[in-house]
Structures are given as C-alpha cells and as structure tokens.
Amino acid sequence: MVRRRFRLVPPRIQPSCLGDQHLAAFMRMLSTTALLAFLSCALLPATLHGEETGDVTPKDKLIIETVLRLQNFDLESSAPAKAAVMRYLRAEEGSDRYFELIERFQPAEIAESLVKYSIDHASETGGVRGAELLFAMNQDKSLVVMAKSDNETKAQAAVQLIGHAAGKQTVSILLPLMQSDAVTVAVRSAALKALGKRLDGQQKIMKLVTSGNLPDDLNFAAANALLGSSNTEIATTAAKYLKLPATADSRPLPALSELVKRTGDAEAGRKIFETAGTCNKCHKVRGKGKEVGPDLSEIGSKLSREAMYVSILDPSAAVSHNFETYSILTLDGLAVTGLLISETDEAVTLRNSEGIDKTVDQEDIEIFKKQKTSLMPQDLQKLLTVDQLVDLVEYILTLKKSGG
Ligand code: HEC
Structure with missing residues (x-):
C-alpha cells in the first residue's frame, strides 16, 4: 500500500478507479504540498461534462477530498473548486460530506436550500x-x-x-x-x-x-x-x-411525559371510542361514525403516542390541515361555527360540531373569520378516567395503513 502511494503520482491518478472511501483514505496519506499539487492538477483542465449536467464527476470528488484536507483553503479563491463544491452540495444533500463541506466553507449560496432541507427533515438528526x-x-x-x-x-x-x-x-x-x-x-x-x-x-x-x-x-x-x-x-x-385538566374521576391528568410511558387495552379502547369518549360522533373509522373531523382509519400511521395525547387533550395545539374552524356572523345576528365545506361567490357552507351543514348567503354575512381553535372540544378528558384515556390511545394507535 505504502509503495503504491509513491507510484500514484498526482497527474496520472485515475480517480474514477478509486471508490470514495479509498479516495478519502488515499488523500489522508498526502502532505499539504502534495495536496496542493494535486489540487492544481485537478483544477487545470477546467471542465468536465459535470459542469453542464450538474452531476458530481469523479474529479469533483477528488477536488472535494483535497480542499477538505487543505487547512485554510479559501474556497472563494478558486471558481472551479467552488463550482465542484456547489455541485456536490446540490447532489449529495444530507450526506456527512455535505454537512462537513458546509461547516468548513459556509457558502452563503447554500442557505436557502439548507433551510428547505432542515424544515423537511425537522424531526431527524x-x-x-x-x-x-x-x-x-x-x-x-x-x-x-x-x-x-x-x-x-x-x-x-x-x-x-x-x-x-x-x-x-x-x-x-x-x-x-x-x-x-x-x-x-x-x-x-x-x-x-x-x-x-x-x-x-x-x-x-x-x-x-x-x-x-x-x-x-x-x-x-x-x-x-x-x-x-x-x-x-x-x-x-x-x-x-397550574393544573392539568381533571379527568372523569376528578383526578388531574398525569403529565404527558408520564402518559406516554403507559400502555393500555386496545379492545377496551375501541369501545370507549364509540361510547364514553363520543369520538365516533365526529370521526369515522373504517366507514363507521360521523364525518366532522378527519377520518381516523389510518391515524396510527400518522401520529406518535405523544401526538395522539396532544390531539385529544389540547386539540387547538395541533389543528390538522383542512380542518380549521371558521365562524360566520350574519347581518341579523346568527353565529355559525364549523368546518369550511364550500365557499362560492354566492354562499358559504360550514359543518358544525354535530355534523350538520349550514349554508349562508354571502350577502347575509357580516363577519367571516378563521378561528384559531379546533372544532374538537377542549375538555374531552372530562368524560374519561385516566385508564380509559390510555386504553383509547392504545386503540387509535392500532389504526394503521395496512391491516392492523
Ligand atoms: C365535536 C367533534 C369532535 C369530537 C367529539 C372529537 N373530535 Fe377529534 N377532531 C375533530 C376535528 C374537527 C378535528 C380536526 C381539527 C384538529 O386537528 O383539531 C379532530 C382531530 C382529531 C385528531 C387529529 C387527527 C389528525 O389527522 O391529526 C385526533 C387523533 C382526534 N381528533 C381524536 C379524537 C378522539 C380520540 C376523540 C374522542 C375522545 C375525538 N377526537 C373527539 C372533531 C372532534
């Protein structure tokens, strides 16, 4: 291996023959002088087809491994090196090298796409x-x-x-x-x-x-x-x-951090969903129940245990998209609150918490406003004991995409 190192003089290296890991290992063995020589050779015949297609070329990888190893290398001093780095950042978003390059060179041009990447992966490392x-x-x-x-x-x-x-x-x-x-x-x-x-x-x-x-x-x-x-x-x-809201047995709710540690009886939870909990008055599961809130047939694939508790105990803290509450005040003083079912030039239809649709003519509307609170009641835990709540969450967690 060591002897090979001397035979692989920079101009003759065929970077495409080396895997990325081998390339990185190889570069680690070089001195700064060698790296600099390497870089100037790599940058010399400035273009490869990558520049037109935006693809990362083997030569880009070579440049990247080199610049990362050169201390104090100023990326702004070399347009081709910068172009190679930017191509790499666009193509290899989220990889270790991606973060390493940004950390090292902090190119301002990457900020916009880095924001997008971070938002799209907000719950990941x-x-x-x-x-x-x-x-x-x-x-x-x-x-x-x-x-x-x-x-x-x-x-x-x-x-x-x-x-x-x-x-x-x-x-x-x-x-x-x-x-x-x-x-x-x-x-x-x-x-x-x-x-x-x-x-x-x-x-x-x-x-x-x-x-x-x-x-x-x-x-x-x-x-x-x-x-x-x-x-x-x-x-x-x-x-x-501060008190957490009281449950049906007048005991305050345990904190979320405690609730999520508990497991319940899903079958008991299914019955509570349809009886004491009144959930089926607003939610459909596999065709059964009223359709005021979202269909919960696959909710177990969407929400975590903690998110499930928050959805039930503090519904306004996480109003799901398309289920915002609207309110209308008519000119003669009628107040209607519900989900927006339709809105045309002539009329607006809202569905109230009993699942009843009410249509109001546009010309009769004095105030039409989106509310910040959920249509789902804020105090459903009053209907349930802590054990029932835990069973209920166990049940809705079983409502998954396939089978379950
Ligand atoms: C009066 C109607 C009503 C009742 C009763 C009701 N909900 Fe809801 N629920 C809604 C509405 C409307 C939404 C959508 C707005 C929101 O996310 O807060 C919703 C949202 C949810 C969500 C989040 C769904 C998602 O896709 O993020 C869950 C979970 C949920 N409800 C569970 C329950 C459970 C369990 C019960 C019974 C204890 C219940 N709901 C009772 C109306 C209701």
Whole structure:
C-alpha cells in the first residue's frame, strides 16, 4: 500500500478507479504540498461534462477530498473548486460530506436550500444539524421568518428547529413568538414546548404564569412543561398555579411525559371510542361514525403516542390541515361555527360540531373569520378516567395503513 502511494503520482491518478472511501483514505496519506499539487492538477483542465449536467464527476470528488484536507483553503479563491463544491452540495444533500463541506466553507449560496432541507427533515438528526449550521453561518433569519409562515406544518417545524439549534438565543427568539397574536395556537404551543426544554425558558414561562400573563390557551402546554421540571423550585411553584385538566374521576391528568410511558387495552379502547369518549360522533373509522373531523382509519400511521395525547387533550395545539374552524356572523345576528365545506361567490357552507351543514348567503354575512381553535372540544378528558384515556390511545394507535 505504502509503495503504491509513491507510484500514484498526482497527474496520472485515475480517480474514477478509486471508490470514495479509498479516495478519502488515499488523500489522508498526502502532505499539504502534495495536496496542493494535486489540487492544481485537478483544477487545470477546467471542465468536465459535470459542469453542464450538474452531476458530481469523479474529479469533483477528488477536488472535494483535497480542499477538505487543505487547512485554510479559501474556497472563494478558486471558481472551479467552488463550482465542484456547489455541485456536490446540490447532489449529495444530507450526506456527512455535505454537512462537513458546509461547516468548513459556509457558502452563503447554500442557505436557502439548507433551510428547505432542515424544515423537511425537522424531526431527524440531519434537519437539526442543518439548523445548527444555519445559526453558525448567521443565516438563521430565514428560519425565524418560516416560524411565522402561514404554512402551519412548516412553521411548527421551524420552531422545533430553533428550539434545537438556537442555544442561548432560544429565549430571545421564541418568547416573543409564543406571545404573538400573528401566529396560531399550534405554533405558540410549539414555541412554549421548545422553551420548556431549557431552564432559562422555563423561568420566563414561570414569570408569565405567576404574573397572570400567560394566555389561557397555553395552559396545557405550560403545565406539561413546568410541572415536570427537573428544577424542584419551578416544579413546586408551577403546582401552585397550574393544573392539568381533571379527568372523569376528578383526578388531574398525569403529565404527558408520564402518559406516554403507559400502555393500555386496545379492545377496551375501541369501545370507549364509540361510547364514553363520543369520538365516533365526529370521526369515522373504517366507514363507521360521523364525518366532522378527519377520518381516523389510518391515524396510527400518522401520529406518535405523544401526538395522539396532544390531539385529544389540547386539540387547538395541533389543528390538522383542512380542518380549521371558521365562524360566520350574519347581518341579523346568527353565529355559525364549523368546518369550511364550500365557499362560492354566492354562499358559504360550514359543518358544525354535530355534523350538520349550514349554508349562508354571502350577502347575509357580516363577519367571516378563521378561528384559531379546533372544532374538537377542549375538555374531552372530562368524560374519561385516566385508564380509559390510555386504553383509547392504545386503540387509535392500532389504526394503521395496512391491516392492523
Ligand atoms: C365535536 C367533534 C369532535 C369530537 C367529539 C372529537 N373530535 Fe377529534 N377532531 C375533530 C376535528 C374537527 C378535528 C380536526 C381539527 C384538529 O386537528 O383539531 C379532530 C382531530 C382529531 C385528531 C387529529 C387527527 C389528525 O389527522 O391529526 C385526533 C387523533 C382526534 N381528533 C381524536 C379524537 C378522539 C380520540 C376523540 C374522542 C375522545 C375525538 N377526537 C373527539 C372533531 C372532534
């Protein structure tokens, strides 16, 4: 191996014969002088077809392995090297090398696609790594903008990423967002949840709670964040101010972190869904039940155990897309609240929580507004004991795409 190293003088190397790993191993053996010689040879005949097609060529890989190993290499000093790096970044999104290259050279041109990548992978290590790099590159503004976007899913993903990656800036970014009127309860709850993972965040939330300034619709999220705090002072003070809602047996709900550890009886849960829980008054499962809320036949493939509890216990914190609540006030004072079934130039139809469709002529409408709360009742846990709730969640978790 060592002897081969001397025979493979730079100009004659055929990079395409080497696998990526071998190439990396080979490059590690070279001195800086050799690397520089290598690079100038690799860059000399400037083009290969890759530049036109956007494909990563074997030569690009060679350049990348080389520049990564050259300390203090200024990527801006070499247009062909930069082009090779950018081609690589576009083609190999999410790979280890991708992150390594961004970390090392921080090309501003990548920020936009890195934001997109991170948002699309917000619940994965790669997404968080991307967000950390955005902060390192001072390109985090676009994440903050995204957190205020109308697209609920993207906004929540951005909040989650900021919580993971903003470090000491977390509070200054997320605290105002948590209190903003311009975003939905879901986004504000997500901001609270992210803040609740940090001690300084918990302290800020606590301040709002003790001064009576925490918006009511954040109570559930705040109780979960503070009652379970590992800081005893926060946990004890929180217990004086915040309570998780009571269940049918008048006992307060355990915190989410406790609930998710429990398992229940799915068959018992199925019966509760159709009786005490009243879930089938609004949800269809495999053709049975009313259609006010989303069909839950495959909900077990979509939501995690924790998300299931939040959907039931704090529905407004995660209103699913296309199921936003609207309200109409007519000129003669009639108030209608429900899901938007249709909207034309002539009339608007809303479906209320009993599953009844009500159509109002456009000319009779005084106010037509999207609500921030879910049509699903906020206090369904009142109908259930803790054990019944656990059984119910066990049941809906079994509702999966195929069979189950
Ligand atoms: C009055 C009608 C109503 C009742 C009763 C009701 N829901 Fe809902 N539910 C909705 C609506 C509307 C939505 C969609 C808006 C939202 O996500 O909050 C929804 C959403 C959900 C979701 C999230 C679905 C998704 O795709 O993300 C779950 C899970 C759920 N409900 C479970 C239940 C369970 C379990 C019960 C019984 C304890 C129940 N619901 C009772 C109306 C209802």
